[in-house]
Amino acid sequence: MTFVHHAFPNNAPIAAQDQHLVEQTLHQAEVFKGHFLHAFRDQVRLPNGDIATREYVIHPGAVMVIALLDDGRLVMERQYRYPMQQVMIEFPAGKLDPGEDRLACAQRELLEETGYRATEWAHAGVLHPVISYSTEFIDIWFARGLRLGERQLDQGEFLDVFSASVDELLAWSRDGQLTDAKTLTGLLWLQNHLSGAWPLRWQPAP
Incomplete structure (x- = not known):
């Protein structure tokens, strides 16, 4: 056709x-x-x-959430990715449903995968992880003021949630333990945000 x-x-x-x-x-x-x-x-x-x-x-597009805990650590996930045949270290992320608002998707994915709700959100930017063969985009969001509740994982979804410091994430990136492209881009945003070079506009959760 x-x-x-x-x-x-x-x-x-x-x-x-x-x-x-x-x-x-x-x-x-x-x-x-x-x-x-x-x-x-x-x-x-x-x-x-x-x-x-x-x-x-x-690709329908996706969101990624850089969730900041009160002690400065980050909410992270470990998930088996079948095409890679490996367990990968990642920021929480997920694809957009048809017609879904991007912030609403970020809030939904953070709650479903980690159990956290955030009182404040900030949009950082967008990344295109595989421009040579996919239309995929990933919207980057920051979240803070986290409160932990119950996870709501999708059927057939299995992942571990843990926290890590910025220094740990950078060391894992350097040593090849963290290779996920969206998470590496998220780290770039995080470093520049923490240094004050890339300010964010925070808004209360709707």
Whole structure:
């Protein structure tokens, strides 16, 4: 089946000075549609006029939460990631439901996975973890004023929740124990926030 003019999520206008880099879509073919991922194989015209193939995955988007405990430690998770065949160290995160507000998703994921609610939230930014083959974006949120309750894990979801200091996370990153891309980006935000270089605008939880 062939599709034309497929709508990509989070499309931003291309600046005039970048037009010479743009690839033009000629045809789009659906390769796979699952419960979570949607894969396509497109034919594109390159800036020099040549024709090429692009294979990529449409992703619904996700959120990540950098949750600050009162003692300065961070709420972390250890979760088995099947494609990697490894238990990974990560900040709490999860995908957006259709039409879901991003802050509401961040609040939901933090509560479901860790049991924490936060009294204050701040939006940091967005990251694109796999730009070569996926439309995935991850919205980065900070949370503080944490209060612990009961976790509400999804069916079939298994993970450990623990706390770690910034120094521990940096050491694990240096030593290759922490390799998750979104968590490494979160650490960049965290370091710059703590130094005062990247201020945040905190708001009460709705």
